[in-house]
Amino acid sequence: MPELPEVETLAADLRPQLVGRTITGCEVRFRAIVRHPDPERFTAELVGRTIQAVSRRGKYLLHHLDGPPGEDTLLVVHLGMTGQWRCVKQDAPEPDHLHAVLALGDGCQLRYRDVRRFGRLLLGSEPELVAARKLPRLGPEPLDPGFTAASLYRRLHDRRAPLKALLLDQMVVAGVGNIYADESCFRAGVRPNRPANGLSRRAIGRIHAALGTLLSEAIANRGSSVDSYRDAWGEMGREQELLQVYGRGGEPCLRCGRPLSVVRLAGRTTVFCRRCQR
């Protein structure tokens, strides 16, 4: 599923395809995919806009649109579990589960496809979307220089929830999902069910360092294709080949050989090594 590295890869690939292009049409086929505003206003306010920049915040893909000075209107795409967002020729064969199509003129389309329909499309400025509770107040970017071990410690030290639950909380840190939460805990040698307020500065420092190296490595490898994730060209990433615990429950730990444990934590399947993670 698309987490920070996957969305970062998608943003980088789409940027040269989309910047400077004008949206000339919009067809919403599955209304519930558009979360703000209603599909009619979404369509009316989108058509005629030009994409000026493409960026990422957490797991959200942001298209910055032209508009009145001082107002940063965003087309926001969240891929959920199985969302795909691609720019293709309009005569390309239509896949199933196609929920929205934006025309870009000159024969190209931006298509939103999503089998499980957990994804969403939003239109508006960031303050507007936050005020409407359509966008959460996201925590810091884990690859931002301002995100330090000390700042992560401050966010975790007084929380009783399990470490992993907080790593998944987008208000604590933005962009981490189930794959990179499990992998960072393994790399840091910390058990994901440890209450955060019982963790030493040292342990949180290891989590911070693991997040940085892991997410950077995953971006360099164009993300993990463990489910249906594909990049802007429909190609798989390579990071899934380097995952050490995610999806490997019951298999031998790559560090010590002991079978990896599987538990349910924060509603998610969680894999860890009882020997290597304390």
Add this chain to the structure above:
DNA sequence: TTAAATTCCTGTAAGC
């Protein structure tokens, strides 16, 4: 305020 449980959704795989 915080934490945990529930809900949405469909393809896949396991079990009978």
Add this chain to the structure above:
DNA sequence: TGCTTACAGGAATTTA
């Protein structure tokens, strides 16, 4: 073989 059932999970929502 063919049917039923459990499972996968991001985040909004509900409950405690």
